[in-house]
Amino acid sequence: MEYFVHIEGERLRVKVENGRCLVEGEPVEVELAPGNGTPVRSARAAGRSLRVRPRRGENGAWTLAIEGVEWHAEVLDPGQEAIRSARVASGAASGPAPLRAPMPGMVVKVEVEPGDVVAPGQGVVIVEAMKMENELKASVPARVRTVHALPGTAVEKDAVLVEFEPLEAEALAEGREA
Secondary structure (H helix, E strand, O other), rough: EEEEEEEEEEEEEEEEEOOOOEEEOOEEEEEEOOOOOOOOOOEEEOOOOEEEEEEEOOOOEEEEEEEEEEEEEEEOOHHHHHHHHHHHOOOOOOOOOEEEOOOOOEEEEEEOOOOOOEEEEEEEEEEEEOEEEEEEEEEOOOOEEEEOOOOOOEEOOOOEEEEEEEOOHHHHHHHHHO
């Protein structure tokens, strides 16, 4: 299977077939062992032993904690890569999609402010609908540009609650040091 991995502003073509891994056409030895009931995996890559904790986000987003340092990556299959490339070529915005209300409801809590950096899976806004609280989460790493949601206000389905902007490489590096 072929994948396109976007990490730190770099795009890598990765092929995995018959137990072999090729990165940009070059063979790379990789072994991954289960973590004995924990999310941490033991890995060997290019002769080096590592402890890796992968977390899957949405739409191909992954967070990899490698030896305590977090890396954010986007892993796309060829179809997803073609869509991404077409969007970039057309000049369409390629930044993170805004967080929208999935249903009508009442904003209970806003967990972010403009300028905050969010990670995939991080809570952003809590909306109450049908007497249940729903925590809406970030799907990709991003910086909060604008918060439209206010606690105590009613929102309609698809209302924009929070707008994001892409992280620059420096912000990604700062986020990894935490």
